[in-house]
Amino acid sequence: MEGIRQSISFADRHIGPNPDEVGQMLEVLGLKDLDALVDKTVPQTIRLKGSLQLPEPKSEYAAIALLKEIASKNQVFRSFIGMGYHDCITPPVIQRNILENPGWYTAYTPYQAEIAQGRLEALLNFQTMIIDLTGLEIANASLLDEATAAAEAMTMSYGICKNKANAFFVSKDCHPQTIEVVQTRAIPLGIDVIVGDFQTFDFQQPVFGVLLQYPASDGTIYDYRSFVEKAHAVGALVTVAADPLSLTLLTPPGEFGADIAVGSTQRFGIPLGYGGPHAAYFATKEEYKRQVPGRIVGVSKDSQGNPALRLALQTREQHIRRDKATSNICTAQVLLAVMAGMYAVYHGPAGLRNIAENIHNLTVLLAEGLKRLGYTIGSENYFDTLCVELGDRNLKEILQRCQARQINLRIDTTIGITLDETTTLSDVIDLLEIFALSDSLPFTVEELAPKSNSPLSRTSNYLTHPVFNRYHSETELLRYMHRLQAKDLSLTTSMIPLGSCTMKLNATSEMLPVTWSEFGKIHPFAPQSQTRGYQVLFQQLEEWLAEITGFAGISLQPNAGSQGEYAGLLVIRQYHQSRGETHRNICLIPQSAHGTNPASAVMCGMKVVPVNCDTQGNVDLDDLKAKAEKHKSELAALMVTYPSTHGVFEEPIREICDVIHANGGQVYMDGANMNAQVGLCRPGDFGADVCHLNLHKTFCIPHGGGGPGMGPIGVAPHLVPFLPGHSVVQMDANNPKSMGAVSAAPWGSASILTISWMYIAMMGGAGLTDATKVAILNANYIARRLESYYPVLYKGKAGLVAHECILDLRSLKKSAGIEVDDIAKRLMDYGFHAPTVSWPVAGTMMVEPTESESKEELDRFCDAMISIRQEIEEIELGKVDAQDNVLKNAPHTAESLITSEWNHPYSREQAAYPAPWTREHKFWPAVGRIDNAFGDRNLVCSCLPMEAYSQG
Structure with a gap:
């Protein structure tokens, strides 16, 4: 319409070079336009015919408005469901200055430690917090969720245990999603999972490990000491899945003999988010430090002898050990671990204990009130969860009253009620009135005097380090967080040009919806009638990703790229089994593949056969054909990255896929390099059967300093029936071929899917x-x-x-x-x-x-x-x-340059200001070059005394 000018599009803001700059770069390459570049780069045989059929792009304002409308379809009830997920309070100073701060969420995994000292210190705080609360000696820098941490504990125990058993005992009192993920993980490894009552299990069947829940899923606090002794007597390792907040009041697992402790730190200030992202923890004894999955932050020293932090013991990780690695997990939940650690810094030991005692006292009030109303409480030993037996009461009427007051309870053969940090006296009264089947109570809550009922009181101290005791005013905490942020190079500073990691713009408009209460305050097991907005979001995002990839089905459940690899291979394994071809267990992997690929294959029970690359870095087609033919009867899959890990579109990719299919195998494509394919070609069109997508790369979920990530998988039509399910929400009720759950929550880290939805909606x-x-x-x-x-x-x-x-x-x-x-x-x-x-x-x-x-x-x-x-x-x-x-002595810190003596054959100016822009804005590395070997020889993975940090 005349007089109305088109505003600049979001795509124009997302894409860095303007049209003039594009033209200048093309001129350097000797090409007339972008299409000519693509024609010379992407093989014509795989090019997409036509364009992506996606909705027209929306402006930032319009996309936010539309997503707000979708979000309004969610109903935010008060959820007392528990099961390892709790509503909590995110301190605003942490929400604004970490969760919503690009200085924290756009940083990369701290492999270049000299410019990542801020988040490494924050992660060291997290590890110290976990070590203190669990009573164990070493902790990692977080894992994906509680259920997968428990599964990692199982496989670690399997590798360590010397009693040659292949059975793992899991208490029936564990959270159901944890039991399911452990069972999923065990099947391809040939581990027999025994789910039973720990009180009657007699160890007649040899087991290499056991898993206990503390407190139990129904809220009961058990004294596990005699059971732990029995497990150790037969050489089994003991894993305890423990609620970290309860450990401020209860005897920690390490003090009653646990070898490993796992759990979720979600209730330490991390929103529910319909299941994630949340930081799990993993703690164990120091003797197992080389078997611990994931990353460990350790203390070393720099070239000036100052304390300096780094990722320790990396030689045990997947990229080094490949198929010999104990786990394929290279993903932490760094941003969420930083928040959880800061929550402990914010509240301190006394504050955390006060929160725990307040929750417990309200639970005691509720229990006493329910007893007065004639109900039976399942156990007298509890922390925050009650198991209520209805007797002859009408469940339907109770549920109707819950609905009227917008309250969710855990419904099973009994009713579970879990209180949390947000629970008030008013909530307790509401709950009592629901169970009284009346809007008035026959007593006052003042009559219900709280009293402690814990049989296992904690006597040991925790969080004694000064960092947890000096930043309790907002002024001091704000300054502390800002000092840490200033030590980290993020995308707010400069380009992070990491190959295969796609550190692109994480637009503010994409990030805003993450903290909306309509998305953040939803329990992952809330009735789906309350989550219609999320269901719309999932459906649309799955349709868009299917269109982009050319696949028939998408699962959003895997909550990391490594999880996506694992889930994709499990789908292939399940497919072969459904055809009676259980013997297919050979996985061909090019030598150029990502380090997680071989580890993922081994976790799925497959044997890795490497495939050579030629002198141009491509898959050696002759070697591939020879090995596919050699292993024809056992071939399960090929894992291939496209474009290749060497940064090239391999011409014969269709032929590569055809070779595998001709020999009875399936093609798994690593989607790490999908950023080079979107809109130009689709893996589902040129032969891939499965592909995982790193939403934290191609689709703009930020890296968060090393997590969160999301790794959904797309599959061809014949593999759709085998996609992950989830028994708690009956995702697989109509899909008996589903492999079960691979993550604790049905849709993984659901709240951050809003980021990718916004990106695709605005780009078109x-x-x-x-x-x-x-x-x-x-x-x-x-x-x-x-x-x-x-x-x-x-x-x-x-x-x-x-x-x-x-x-x-x-x-x-x-x-x-x-x-x-x-x-x-x-x-x-x-x-x-x-x-x-x-x-x-x-x-x-x-x-x-x-x-x-x-x-x-x-x-x-x-x-x-x-x-x-x-x-x-x-x-x-x-x-x-x-x-x-200047190279051997790099990086140069400000401290190293202001020393009175300067004995180098180059000037201070050349060291510090080697380019004009460094005078305009100088990013100073916080420490000099770090001595990696020293850190591994002298592993310290908890906070040093404050005097060690002479620079503050």
Whole structure:
């Protein structure tokens, strides 16, 4: 309409280079337009015919309004369901300054520790909190959820135990979702899960481990000491799934003999979010430190001898040990662990105990009132949960009264009521009136005097470290959190050009809905009649992802990329079993594959057979054919990444898939590089049977410093019946072939799915396709600008790369004694996070700029890399000492530069301000280069005394 001007679209804001800059970059590449680039990059045989059939893109305002309308279909009841999920209060200072702060949520996994000291310290606080509360010696930096942490404990126990048993005992008093996930994990490993009553189990059947719930799912507090002794007597390891808040009042698991403790820290200030994301914990004895799954933050020292934090014992992780790894988990829930740890810092030991005692006292009041009303309480030993026996009362009438007051209870053969931090005296009165079947009570609550009823009172101290006792005013806590944030390089600082990790824009409009109460305050087991908004969100997102990938079915349940790999392979395993081909257990994996791939295959009971790559970095087709033919009768699957991990669209991908299918196998495609495919090609069209999608990469869920992640899977039509189910909400009631649950919550970390929904809704099909084209353009522009300084290791047929490129630095070791790590650390002095280092090829850097970075930022990164190459040339020419130079001594901290003595053959100015932009905005690394070996030899994974941090 005349007079009305079209406003700038969201896609224009998401994509970094403007049209003029796109033209300039294309000119450098000698190409006329983006379509010409795509034609030379993506094989014509797999190109999408037509365009993505998605809704027209919406403006940020319109998308938010539409999602708000969808959210309004959810009903926020007061949920007293429990089962490991509790409403809680997120302190506003933590919500605003961590959860909603891009300085925290856009950072990457802290592999470059010198520029990640803030969140490493926050994670060390989390580990210390867990060690103190559980009474065990070592804890990791979080896992995905309580159920998968329990499953990890099972497999760790299986690997450690020496009694050669293959049975695992699980108490029937564990949360049902935990039991189901443990059973799912056990089946492919040949582990026999015995679910039974711990009070009658006599250990006549040998077991390698046991799992107990503390307090039990129905709220009962059991004294497990004699049972633990019996388990140890037969050589079994004991895992206790414990509610961490209850441990402020109850004897910790470590003090009654537990070998492992797991659980969820969700009630430490993390919203319910219809199931996630939440940070699970995992604690154990120090003797098992090399078997612990996930990441461990440890204390080491830097080049100046100051305390410095890093991820410790990485040699036990998947990317190193591959199929020998104890777990495929490389994902933590960092952002949520940081929040949970800060919740403990905010409240301190006295505050946490006060919250726990208040919840317990209200529970005692409720119990006394119910008894006065004639009800029987299942156990007299409880913390926050009551099991109410109805007798001859009418359940239907009670439920009607619950509905009228918008209250959810746990309904089973008895009624469960779990109180939480948000519960008030008014809530207790409401509950009593419901059970009284009257709007008035025959007594006053003042008559119900609370009294302690715990038989296992805690006597040991916890959270004694100063960090949990000095930041209780908001002023002090705010400053502490800001000091930590300032030590971390995030996307608020500069580009994070990590290959295969897709650190793109996480737009504010995408993040806003995460904290809406309509999404955040929903219990994962609330009746689906109350979650119609979530169901609309799931349906639309599944349809959109199916259209983008070309698959027939999507499961949103896997709550990490590693979980997606595992779930995808389980689907394939279940498919083969349904056809009577249980013998198919060989998984072909190219040597270039992600490190989690082999570990995932082993967890699914498969045997890994590596496939060679050729000199161009592609899958060696001859070797693939030979091994597929050799293992024809046992072939289960091929795991392949596309574009390849080497950053190239392999031409014969259709033929690769055909080879596997011809030999009876299925093709699992790792979706880590989906950012190069969206709108251009679809894995479901060119032969993949399963593909997992990293929503925290391609679809804009932020990395959160190393989590949360989401790894939904898409599958071809014949695999749809085998997608994950969930018994608690009867997801698989009409699907008997389902493999069961792989995550604790039915739809994984549901609340962050709003981010990907917003991204797709605002981009639309054309915007998503343009983003992919520009991602490929940006990578090729960097490759072209740098190739005369650093050779690009692999290229496609037309001399171009996909959305990432590998820079070959190996010759520099011979010519100048410079290692890839030296360049990574020197980049910090220029204000950049290093690209992916020494993976998938040792001695290289893999660069992925994404579509969100402007040409100006790309040029700044290229200028930094070129400048570093010139610094290396001075070493090669003998102008600079081979050991005492700006690269070997990088990164340079402010402290190292203001010392009175300066004995280096280069100036302070050259060290600190190597490029013009560093004078305008200087990001200072918090510590000097960290001594990794020292940290592993002297493992410390809890907080040091405050005096150790001389810099504050």
